[in-house]
Amino acid sequence: MAVDVVILGLGYVGLPLAREATRAGLRVLGFDVNTRVVKSLNEGRSHVDDLSDDDIADMVAQGFRATSDESEIATAGTAVICVPTPLSEEGGPDLRAVTSATGSIARNLRAGMLVILESTTYPGTTDDVVRPILEANGLRVGEDFNLAFSPERIDPGNATFGAHNTPKVVGGHTPACTERAAAFYGTFVTEVVRTKGTREAEMAKLLENTYRHVNIALVNEMAKFCHQLDIDLWDVIHAASSKPFGFQAFYPGPGVGGHCIPIDPNYLSHNVRAKLGYPFRFVELAQEINATMPAYVARRAQNILNEAGKATNGSSVLLLGVTYKPNIADQRESPAVQLAQRLSGLGAKLTYHDPHVEDWRVPDVEVLKADELEPAVAQADLVILVQNHAVYDADRLAGMAQRFFDTRGVTTTSAAHRL
Numbered sequence: 001m002a003v004d005v006v007i008l009g010l011g012y013v014g015l016p017l018a019r020e021a022t023r024a025g026l027r028v029l030g031f032d033v034n035t036r037v038v039k040s041l042n043e044g045r046s047h048v049d050d051l052s053d054d055d056i057a058d059m060v061a062q063g064f065r066a067t068s069d070e071s072e073i074a075t076a077g078t079a080v081i082c083v084p085t086p087l088s089e090e091g092g093p094d095l096r097a098v099t100s101a102t103g104s105i106a107r108n109l110r111a112g113m114l115v116i117l118e119s120t121t122y123p124g125t126t127d128d129v130v131r132p133i134l135e136a137n138g139l140r141v142g143e144d145f146n147l148a149f150s151p152e153r154i155d156p157g158n159a160t161f162g163a164h165n166t167p168k169v170v171g172g173h174t175p176a177c178t179e180r181a182a183a184f185y186g187t188f189v190t191e192v193v194r195t196k197g198t199r200e201a202e203m204a205k206l207l208e209n210t211y212r213h214v215n216i217a218l219v220n221e222m223a224k225f226c227h228q229l230d231i232d233l234w235d236v237i238h239a240a241s242s243k244p245f246g247f248q249a250f251y252p253g254p255g256v257g258g259h260c261i262p263i264d265p266n267y268l269s270h271n272v273r274a275k276l277g278y279p280f281r282f283v284e285l286a287q288e289i290n291a292t293m294p295a296y297v298a299r300r301a302q303n304i305l306n307e308a309g310k311a312t313n314g315s316s317v318l319l320l321g322v323t324y325k326p327n328i329a330d331q332r333e334s335p336a337v338q339l340a341q342r343l344s345g346l347g348a349k350l351t352y353h354d355p356h357v358e359d360w361r362v363p364d365v366e367v368l369k370a371d372e373l374e375p376a377v378a379q380a381d382l383v384i385l386v387q388n389h390a391v392y393d394a395d396r397l398a399g400m401a402q403r404f405f406d407t408r409g410v411t412t413t414s415a416a417h418r419l
Contacts, residue, residue, distance in 0.1 A: 255335025
């Protein structure tokens with residue numbers, strides 16, 4: 001049975017996209033190599049934060065179906081690649097999932113199809129990596145099929161902006177490819193922004209995340225010297241934010257997490273070094289600064305305990321919130337992992353509490369789970385607010401704790417130490 005679109009990769013990016021396309025009345029097929037994911041989706045169960053089981057059940061009722069049979073790709077008019085691109089050992093994106101998905105499409109490519117890459121990567125991937133795989137069997141892009149890049153802009157946990165109302169950037173291999181991709185997204189996205197080509201669309205995604213990366217590094221570095229100068233950086237940011245033009249607030253924290261900030265800018269710096277032979281200094285400096293934050297937070301924790309006459313070795317430390325963003329279960333690249341490793345290296349006995357994480361594992365570190373929040377807060381020698389989930393009343397918890405270290409700047413009580 002023919003479908004309008006097949007979405008390859010049914011995770012944080014592909015599944016919300018599938019929902020919006022399904023809602024718009026398109027016939028949507030999901031493809032994933034993980035058979036357990038396929039089975040659970042077909043049974044109406046979700047595995048991502050932004051979609052509930054009811055959302056998936058509604059999609060299935062509207063005709064959505066998941067499969068691991070790549071031959072079904074041939075039934076689609078459009079194929080969208082939404083697979084992950086983790087950081088490789090060399091510092092660039094690991095494109096194995098992209099090339100694997102592209103190979104699946106290539107084996108089932110037919111004239112008239114539209115292929116779109118959404119996975120974040122370095123400029124040139126669509127034309128230099130994806131296109132040759134697709135053209136290997138004789139069909140030519142721009143003549144026999146269309147090819148475009150459209151960067152994902154999924155923000156897990158964002159209740160305001162989702163796949164439907166976040167503008168979609170689109171750049172095609174040819175102008176006709178751009179228009180074909182724009183028409184596809186225009187059926188279920190409120191605004192489509194066209195670029196000159198695939199490289200501009202690929203670079204736009206990296207610019208968005210590099211902008212955040214650099215500015216977070218700026219305030220993280222300021223947090224260190226403001227603490228030494230006895231300046232309340234959180235108050236400084238609040239004051240600066242009163243300017244109605246020329247300033248956007250960024251906030252320090254225990255480190256950067258998720259896929260976008262700690263990983264995506266590295267694709268750009270790696271690409272600049274590989275192709276141009278010199279460093280992208282802003283990005284590499286930002287990475288260096290942001291990467292130091294878990295160790296800095298661990299040192300601050302050590303100092304807080306020392307001031308109370310306690311050694312970190314043997315002290316009980318409770319970590320509150322171990323996800324990379326508040327109010328979601330996503331743990332990708334969470335700085336809580338490195339912080340736990342640093343504290344464990346100092347001899348701390350670690351416990352964690354997170355209402356969104358049932359089982360948290362840190363390589364080579366023993367971390368116990370606190371089932372009851374308030375008793376755990378009261379008993380710990382030090383409580384560190386790593387992620388400010390909505391269920392945490394930080395001021396109240398700080399009042400209950402023997403010592404409370406707020407890395408998110410949300411407390412107002414003098415009982416808390418703030419980053």
